[in-house]
Amino acid sequence: MPEACFLCLDSSEYMRDGDQFPNRLMAEQEAANLLVNAKIQRNAENVVGFLTTGGSACTVYETLTLDVDRVMASLSKVTIRGPKCHFAKGLLIASLALTHRTNPRAEKRIVAFVGSPVQETPKDLETLAKKLRKEDVAVDIVSFGVEENVPLLESFVQKVSRNDNSRLLSVPKDANLTDVLMGSTIFHDEEIFSPERGGGASVGFGVDPNVDPELAMALRLSLEEEEQRQAANATRPTTAPVETDISNMSEEEMLRRALALSMEDAPSAQPHDPLVAPNAPTKENEEGDADPKKE
Template sequence: MVLEATMIVVDNSEASRNGDYLPNRFSAQSEAVSLVFNAKTSSNPESAVGLMSMAGTGPTVLTTPTTNFGTLLSGLHDTKIKGHVRLGTAISVAMLALKHRANKSQRQRIVVLICSELDQKFGDKNDTDKELIKLAKKCKKNNVSVDFVAFGDALESNTKSILERFIEAVGGSSGEGNHLAVIPPGPGLLSDSLITTPIVSVSGDVGQGSSGMEGVETGGAGGAGGFEFGVDPSADPELAMALRMSMEEEQNRLERERRAREEQERQNADRMETITEEGQGQQSANGEGQDGDASKQPRVEEDKQD
């Protein structure tokens, strides 16, 4: 199981108000944040997930990596929708947040949810193709994996191609791959399509190539073969999610039973040790008492001499 510290970067720009993804783009991201958090922490309970926004007055760290989902929800609740995205700056800030993670043994990963078009008249100097490629190489040097979930206006050819080149540049330096999930509008939720991608796949082997770009593009009815439960999650995402939740609940139940069994065995061992010690103490006391009584009784030879 991979031990990771993940920073999820949400797009809180004006474009996130659009309702082409149910119920709107920002709310769709909230569902995706929940899915990514559950996937990361289910894979390894010691993994941590943080949250930040990349629009408004500037990229803002809402929550440093944590295992408390309530903290992430609080961060989402406090997020204001305004302004335009600053993708390059946001990734740089996320890298800095991961650098100061509490557990240095955690691998570093950034998951960017982007629904805005990268346009120089709206963005900043760090959002040019040249600067983003330079940033991708910096991520590779520092062993930071990057995943993009592109939807909405990010599906525009120019933005999509920039993200593809970023993924190619960052490569697979961390050993876990880097992925671009392209999700067009569809009748289902954003999270329903996202569950079919390696970004939230527990096994991490769904359509993963050298840079994690093969077989990741999906749609509202797209599919990913070889799902662990033998069910196509794109055809029936609710069943796939229910099966996964059922598996996790069963694992948790077995873990609780194992712990209870170990605790019971430990208590039984302590009880047997206590009984043994009491028995030895009683035998010792009885032995001393018998020796004392014997010393008080006259010996036969002494009686005859008298």
């Protein structure tokens, strides 16, 4: 069954912490890269998009696409922004984007990385869980760095889960985020998942090469490419992506904006800056006939 998956990446100030090497943000980017690669290669019809939950508001970087290179390029642009994580709003925007997937048969799934204290109350999370469950959206959560989040997120996953389609992965203190993710059912299909923890990184990143040699090799190459990319980025200054100021928007306006963005159909386009303004000129306007008013 094809899957439409939207990732929510934590990009708050807490992601500077060095308990993951070299810090939480870069460890999260590496894990997200490998997860995106695995999902796209698992099924030719799978699509992936992602947003970040730090800053004054959530930022959509990529709408649903099957272009893994485009997603990986955008992942490398993610920067730390803002003091807190907008967990609930991020999941609502991701859910809205998933409703506009081009393949109605694709199962809807959100994978949320959480490395900051959850600001929402248990009541807020219960309301969110009921909404997502009603819309038949599965939710996987990767929790790391903040042990106090675990009880809240466990309760949330239990409420949102339908037929055990949602999971919580709590990364133990001092454990490597990528290694733990690769040894989990969030990363693997059930038929290739190995319950043996700790050996995943040494034998095809947790994938049995005898079962799926192509996936094992692709994951290994992906990790090597990401390490090279991060090393190159570390040697030159980076600029933060352009983010439209939506701090004064209501939640309804923000969701409506995300809806408009999610309906963009550009899977073959080049990587772009996040949150393009609705009235921004399109490629057709730039490359086609001139505006009659200007003639």
